[in-house]
Amino acid sequence: MLRSHTCGILNKNNLGEKVVLCGWVNSIRDHGGLTFFDIRDRYGITQVVSSPEETDNILYEKVKALRNEWVVMIEGEVAARPEETVNLKIPTGEIEIKIINLSVLNKSNALPFELSESDKTGENLKLKYRYIDIRNARLQNNLRSRALFCHKMREFLLSENFIETETPVLTKSTPEGARDFIVPSRLNPGKFYALPQSPQLFKQLLMVGGLDRYFQIAKCFRDEDLRADRQPEFTQLDVEMSFVEEEDIIGITERLLKHAVEGIFGREVNIPFPRMAYSDAMSKYGSDKPDTRVDIIYKDLSDAIRLTDIKVLNNILDRGGVIKGFTFPMGDKLSLKDIENLDRYIKEEGGGGLGWIRYKGDDIQSPLKKFLAKEAVEMLKPEKEPGNSILFFLGGKEKWVNEKLNRIKEVVLEKIPQLVKPGVFNFLWVTDFPLFEFNEEENRIQAVHHPFTSPAASDIPNLQKAPLAARSRAYDIVLNGNEIGGGSIRIHNRSLQEEIFSLIGLKEEVYRERFGFLLDALEFGAPPHGGIALGLDRLMMLMLGENSIRETIAFPKTQKGTCPLTLAPGEVEKRLLKENRIQVDIPQIE
RNA sequence: GGGGCGGUAGUUCAGCGGCCUAGAAUGCCAGACUGUCGAUCUGGAUGUCGCGGGUUCAAAUCCCGUCCGCCCCGCCA
Numbered sequence: 001m002l003r004s005h006t007c008g009i010l011n012k013n014n015l016g017e018k019v020v021l022c023g024w025v026n027s028i029r030d031h032g033g034l035t036f037f038d039i040r041d042r043y044g045i046t047q048v049v050s051s052p053e054e055t056d057n058i059l060y061e062k063v064k065a066l067r068n069e070w071v072v073m074i075e076g077e078v079a080a081r082p083e084e085t086v087n088l089k090i091p092t093g094e095i096e097i098k099i100i101n102l103s104v105l106n107k108s109n110a111l112p113f114e115l116s117e118s119d120k121t122g123e124n125l126k127l128k129y130r131y132i133d134i135r136n137a138r139l140q141n142n143l144r145s146r147a148l149f150c151h152k153m154r155e156f157l158l159s160e161n162f163i164e165t166e167t168p169v170l171t172k173s174t175p176e177g178a179r180d181f182i183v184p185s186r187l188n189p190g191k192f193y194a195l196p197q198s199p200q201l202f203k204q205l206l207m208v209g210g211l212d213r214y215f216q217i218a219k220c221f222r223d224e225d226l227r228a229d230r231q232p233e234f235t236q237l238d239v240e241m242s243f244v245e246e247e248d249i250i251g252i253t254e255r256l257l258k259h260a261v262e263g264i265f266g267r268e269v270n271i272p273f274p275r276m277a278y279s280d281a282m283s284k285y286g287s288d289k290p291d292t293r294v295d296i297i298y299k300d301l302s303d304a305i306r307l308t309d310i311k312v313l314n315n316i317l318d319r320g321g322v323i324k325g326f327t328f329p330m331g332d333k334l335s336l337k338d339i340e341n342l343d344r345y346i347k348e349e350g351g352g353g354l355g356w357i358r359y360k361g362d363d364i365q366s367p368l369k370k371f372l373a374k375e376a377v378e379m380l381k382p383e384k385e386p387g388n389s390i391l392f393f394l395g396g397k398e399k400w401v402n403e404k405l406n407r408i409k410e411v412v413l414e415k416i417p418q419l420v421k422p423g424v425f426n427f428l429w430v431t432d433f434p435l436f437e438f439n440e441e442e443n444r445i446q447a448v449h450h451p452f453t454s455p456a457a458s459d460i461p462n463l464q465k466a467p468l469a470a471r472s473r474a475y476d477i478v479l480n481g482n483e484i485g486g487g488s489i490r491i492h493n494r495s496l497q498e499e500i501f502s503l504i505g506l507k508e509e510v511y512r513e514r515f516g517f518l519l520d521a522l523e524f525g526a527p528p529h530g531g532i533a534l535g536l537d538r539l540m541m542l543m544l545g546e547n548s549i550r551e552t553i554a555f556p557k558t559q560k561g562t563c564p565l566t567l568a569p570g571e572v573e574k575r576l577l578k579e580n581r582i583q584v585d586i587p588q589i590e
Numbered sequence: 591g592g593g594g595c596g597g598u599a600g601u602u603c604a605g606c607g608g609c610c611u612a613g614a615a616u617g618c619c620a621g622a623c624u625g626u627c628g629a630u631c632u633g634g635a636u637g638u639c640g641c642g643g644g645u646u647c648a649a650a651u652c653c654c655g656u657c658c659g660c661c662c663c664g665c666c667a
Contacts, residue, residue, distance in 0.1 A: 027627070034624035047627065085625050110618055113601050116628085120602055124659050177667035197667085224666045450667050559660065
């Protein structure tokens, strides 16, 4: 090693020691004769001092020439700082290094942006120079936490007898899900590999292979549009187990998260996590990933509305729609103007408008006041804090109503952030998902999770008759309103698997071509099995309090899927195209 | 594919009812300074105002197009 110590470790116990430190020049404070500068590495910063009395001319000139971000090796003696100049903000603040020798290991240009806590630099520029941005303590901390978290997960899973196994990255395209990234095969002209959207099928095959307990920290690829919490390549902790039921996967996932979150983030995790059926989540939160930090529950108000003679609303009910709404406290934080804006928004979205009742002491304020029957008012009255709350409600098709209520809830939470319980990690299982949903655009049934998900045993006999009524053996795990993972008990029986394929509209020759290898495997002693996948990037984002998964990934991509650093994706040499039998003809693509 | 916001010194931003020979802060460069740690003080340099076209005597500013970035919807079995 070039260095004897790192830049974050020396303290009063080292007084008088001769040390060698390596790092980046962080901040030069030149007082003419006396000069200070900090030397920084991953571990911290240490002050170096050069005084004319103790420094010869050559060294003095060298120190004078230093610039920020130069990489240096400092030889010096650990000395106590004069008492009044101790810096309590840093762990090394009681000492400084009296410089004896200085080697410049590498110079640096002035940085394209400043390294600071409050870095407002445009993200594009920072991605172009990501290696500089990574010098920021925040990103370093994020990447380190991520590494430690993975270590904790491995530690737990290995102790539970799991076998970490790599599955192929060059594999077969399996449409039906997200768009695949494809890779041409030079040795098989005209054919393509696909990058895996997840190791799903391989992990099931590993169960057939008797591996019994598998995990992998797996890179997955999906060629879809990006978001703050979605990258085209991302990492998931992928787990699969044999001879299990839902409870086993749920239980081990809870213990895994407890082990890793408590171990790395020092935050208590209480298990088991609460659970909510999909139907409850949808009716009470209008979402399959409820944020239970917010105590705002949607209620069906049909009964109360029926008691009144508000025509518009009753018409909605008569036509099979719903009237739903929610009450929230601290209603005085919302002005009449805010409410009017929400009302206008609902009208813009094609609704009749937003119904509202403001509770003031025992009195109410509402545009519908004179239409509301006494009994209705009583029924609508909130249980908690009736004196200062607001009820919002609207009617229409349930899906539409839920979407609009969600949007309104968002606005309310922006205005009254106190309604979000601060500083908690609310894990939640969402269970009892439907097996299928109807895709109106394509006019067909599709799997809610994926087509390898097992139906609930009691629903198997009725699959043909009432496929949309079937429930699945799937479970999602949600953290503060974000889906961080999902899994299921899989189908391990060939004929059931084929039945599911047919139900989602795949012809026999199509599913045999695409999934024949899986179907074959199911006939050679496939054990009952199931598993889960946790989105690592997103989980880290939430744990670290970041707003984007890009802050948890060393080299993320932009919203257009490009990399400003390497300029990927780029064109390739003609020779490569030719070898892969690829012709590029951009104008023909829309 | 759609909606919103943004693009002006290296960086972050102001200027956007046309006169700007484009400013501020910070960074950078030079000088001063022996206890600083966001050092301080003095001085200096720096701009294809994203790109292309149009309107105008005159465009950073108005209009059209386009590119790039971010957020959201669709999409993400």
